[in-house]
Amino acid sequence: MTRARIGWMVAVLATGLGLSGCGEGGRPFGGGGEGAAPVAEVSTRLVERDVEAPDVFSLTDQGLWDGRPSLGGVWVADASVTSPERVIIRNSGNGKFVIGALFRREREAPGPRVQVSSDAAAALGMLAGQPAALSVIALRREEVAPEVPAAAAAPAPVTGAPGTITATPLGDVTSTAAAAIAAAEAAPAAASTAAPARALTQAYVQIGIFSVEANANRAAEQIRAAGLGAVVKKESSHGKTFWRVIAGPAASAAERGPLLAKVKALGYADAYAVSN
Known part of the structure; x- marks a missing residue:
C-alpha cells in the first residue's frame, strides 16, 4: 500500500x-x-423444483408389464433411450402417474414399445400382460430463489x-x-489465501425410485450391508408419494467412481449419479 x-x-x-x-x-x-x-435479512439460498423437459425426452406409446417382479423400483425402458433420465410417467387410460427412472431397453421385443417395471405398473394401475397408453416426459431440477416477503x-x-x-x-x-x-x-x-475447493455437485448415486416404502428400505439395507452409506428420501409430486434410495455421499469425483461401481455390482446396473 x-x-x-x-x-x-x-x-x-x-x-x-x-x-x-x-x-x-x-x-x-x-x-x-x-x-x-x-x-x-433476505436469504439468497436457492431451492429446487421439478419441471417437465419434453425437449430432453418425450414419448407417448403403449407400455407393458410382463407380470414378473423386477429390480430397481419405479422405471420404464425404451430402445431409443441414450442415457438414463428422471421422468414422470402417466397412464393416459386412468390418469394415474408416478415419478421414476427411464432406461435403455437392451433389445427390441414383439408387442408394446415401452417396458414397465413391476413397481411402476402397481403405481400406474396396470395389469400384467395388458398394454396401456403411457406418456413419458423427462424431468429437470430448476433452481429458483424463494419469494421475498414485502417487509424484507x-x-x-x-x-x-x-x-x-x-x-x-x-x-x-x-x-x-x-x-x-x-x-x-x-x-x-x-x-491471497486459497479459497476452499468447491463441493462435488453430484455426490450421490441413485439406486431407484419405489412406490412402496418397505421395498425402498430393503434396498437401502442391502446397500448398507455392503459397507456403503444409504438414505431413503420420501418425496411427493401431485399428491403421489414415493421413496428414492441414494447411496453416498462421495467426497470427490475420484470416490464417486468406485461408489457407482460397487452399487452396480450389487445388481443395480442402471444406477446413476445425482445431486441429492
Missing part, C-alpha cells in the same frame, strides 16, 4: 472519529434508536428527529488510525 493511500485513510478515519451525534445515544441524525425497526424487500424506515452534528475532540486518533493501517496492510496477505 502506498504512503499516499495510508495518509488518505488516516484523514478519513480521523474525520469519522471527530463527528458524533448530540442526540440521546450518540447516533448521528438520530437514527437507529430503540424505536427503529430492524432490517430483515425494502430497508426499514429510519425513525427519530435529525440531530445536530458538532465537532468533538479527536482523542487518541493516532493509535486508532495506526491500527487500521496495520490491518489494511495485512489484508492482501489474507486475500
Whole structure:
C-alpha cells in the first residue's frame, strides 16, 4: 500500500472519529434508536423444483408389464433411450402417474414399445400382460430463489428527529488510525489465501425410485450391508408419494467412481449419479 493511500485513510478515519451525534445515544441524525425497526435479512439460498423437459425426452406409446417382479423400483425402458433420465410417467387410460427412472431397453421385443417395471405398473394401475397408453416426459431440477416477503424487500424506515452534528475532540486518533493501517496492510496477505475447493455437485448415486416404502428400505439395507452409506428420501409430486434410495455421499469425483461401481455390482446396473 502506498504512503499516499495510508495518509488518505488516516484523514478519513480521523474525520469519522471527530463527528458524533448530540442526540440521546450518540447516533448521528438520530437514527437507529430503540424505536427503529430492524432490517430483515433476505436469504439468497436457492431451492429446487421439478419441471417437465419434453425437449430432453418425450414419448407417448403403449407400455407393458410382463407380470414378473423386477429390480430397481419405479422405471420404464425404451430402445431409443441414450442415457438414463428422471421422468414422470402417466397412464393416459386412468390418469394415474408416478415419478421414476427411464432406461435403455437392451433389445427390441414383439408387442408394446415401452417396458414397465413391476413397481411402476402397481403405481400406474396396470395389469400384467395388458398394454396401456403411457406418456413419458423427462424431468429437470430448476433452481429458483424463494419469494421475498414485502417487509424484507425494502430497508426499514429510519425513525427519530435529525440531530445536530458538532465537532468533538479527536482523542487518541493516532493509535486508532495506526491500527487500521496495520490491518489494511495485512489484508492482501489474507486475500491471497486459497479459497476452499468447491463441493462435488453430484455426490450421490441413485439406486431407484419405489412406490412402496418397505421395498425402498430393503434396498437401502442391502446397500448398507455392503459397507456403503444409504438414505431413503420420501418425496411427493401431485399428491403421489414415493421413496428414492441414494447411496453416498462421495467426497470427490475420484470416490464417486468406485461408489457407482460397487452399487452396480450389487445388481443395480442402471444406477446413476445425482445431486441429492
